[in-house]
Structures are given as structure tokens and as C-alpha cells.
Amino acid sequence: MTPEKILEVVTGYEKILAALPKQQLARYDAYPTSNELLCHLHWMCGEMRVLVEQGRIEKAFRWLGFIQGVLAAKELRTIDQLREDSRPTQ
Numbered sequence: 529m530t531p532e533k534i535l536e537v538v539t540g541y542e543k544i545l546a547a548l549p550k551q552q553l554a555r556y557d558a559y560p561t562s563n564e565l566l567c568h569l570h571w572m573c574g575e576m577r578v579l580v581e582q583g584r585i586e587k588a589f590r591w592l593g594f595i596q597g598v599l600a601a602k603e604l605r606t607i608d609q610l611r612e613d614s615r616p617t618q
Contacts, residue, residue, distance in 0.1 A: 545570040
């Protein structure tokens with residue numbers, strides 16, 4: 529996956545997360561509530577942009593996997609949708 533594709537996927541996830549009711553975007557270190565977890569994902573998306581700009585692609589991939597796992601667990605994206613999100617753009 530190219531850095532451009534990572535940013536494309538992150539942008540899509542930011543749109544999904546922005547449409548949900550939430551609190552302040554923030555990093556949560558303890559046991560977040562369900563709503564706080566979604567805020568944390570949204571925060572992570574913004575931080576991923578910085579990771580990509582810094583060339584820290586491996587870390588961005590780990591974070592992307594976490595975000596996708598939570599989106600699937602929260603039933604905001606299906607496994608098929610997540611797979612399609614990650615496919616190279618033709």
C-alpha cells in the first residue's frame with residue numbers, strides 16, 4: 529500500500545467517524561468507553577497523516593490495522609468493505 533493510498537483510506541475513515549456523535553478528539557490511555565474509543569480512532573487518523581509524512585509507514589500500517597479491527601468490531605465496516613478499502617486503486 530502506498531502512502532497516498534493510506535491517506536485515501538484514512539480520509540474515508542475520518543468521514544465515517546466524523547458522522548458519529550462524539551466527544552472531544554483525544555488520545556485515551558485507560559479503558560475508554562465505546563464513544564471515547566471512536567474518538568480515539570478519529571484522533572489516530574489525524575496522527576496517521578503525520579506518520580505518513582514522516583515516512584513511518586510500518587507504524588501507520590499497525591495503526592491502520594487497529595482502526596480497521598475496531599471498525600469491524602463496532603460493525604461500522606464489514607470485512608469485505610475493509611478489504612476493498614485496502615485494495616490498490618486501479
